[in-house]
Amino acid sequence: MAKVTLKDIAREVGLSPTAVSLVLNDRSCKISAESRARIKEVARKKRYIPNQIARSLVTQHSQTLGLIVPNIESRFFSSLAHHLEVACRKRGYLLLIANSDDSTHNDADLIRLFVNRGVDGIFIVVADELRYARGLKSILEQLPVSFVMVDRFIEGLDCDRVGFNNEQGGYLATSYLLGRGHERVAAIINKESNTGLERMAGYERALREHGIEPDPELELHSAYYIDDAFQSAKGILKTDATAVFASSDNIALGLLKLFYANDLRVPRDYSVVSYDNSAADTLFEPALTSIEQNSAELAAAALELMFARLAEDSGADRSSSVTRILRPKIIVKDSVRWL
Helix, strand or coil, X not given: CCCCCHHHHHHHHCCCHHHHHHXXXXXXXXXXXXXXXXXXXXXXXXCCCCCHHHHHHHHCCCCEEEEEECCCCCHHXXXXXXXXXXXXXXXXXXXXXXXXCCCHHHHXXXXXXXXXXXXXXXXXXXXXXXXXXXXXXXXXXXXXXXXXXXXXXXCCCCCEEEEECHHHHHHXXXXXXXXXXXXXXXXXXXXXXXXXXXXXXXXXXXXXXXXXXXXXXXXXXXXXXXXXXXXXXXXXXHXXXXXXXXXXXXXXXXXXXXXXXXXCCCCCCCEEEEEECCCCHHHCCCCCEEEEXXXXXXXXXXXXXXXXXXXXXXXXXCCCCCEEEECCEEECCCCCCCC
């Protein structure tokens, strides 16, 4: 079936393609209400779909945004993507979603791909590979479109950004365990990421406030993947820890997988506090006490920054970059027992 064009509609209603375009785009013009209704009725019957590519050549806006996440399998990032996509669609924007597999090299390639595809702006959750951040920083500094860093930041980069207070989240999780009588609290943390290091700083602050010096043997490293956490968690079994701070839900899943393989149960044998509160409770028995980063709140804040910047790009005076730090909170469930 051939695609219907403005010329096809104009030919049937006896008006110019320009007049038809103005009506279908709800632009002001000297066309009677009867003719407007006739144009819209013909467009409906012919199932006319506007050519966004042609429109973007005129307006210099594609009504398209990009989102780059490190791991779309993470329930936190998939939830963030969902909230952003729905909100963008309601504003008339298409959101293109790409997965970097936690690689800064992929971040750079995807940024170039989005720019070449003509997106108006990019939301980016960078891969937490600290040693490669400098090269990515240079690319972002020269980016010709608006962008917002979400959840993870590159230090020293002047840009709009929004995320949660990771140090506070680590502090809340550890303080809760200490407050239930646990003095030997282990942590499984991604030490090769900014977010992980910040959460570990909160973990250590809580310990010191309770008069406990952090023990390196209780600070285990894991990437944000279930299989990595399963292997790293084996170190817990060699310690006298009674509780564990798992610094992401994927890490918590790997930890629980190891516990169940060794006939250990939560909270009977170990108390656990997770991070993100994005994994469905049906995956856990019992439900995990967790630090919540509300993905809907994060998405709303990111959208606010993006559309404010897009409005400025349309002619408003450009303001300085904005940073918004949101506060996490602890959601108490059933995975911690009093010691």
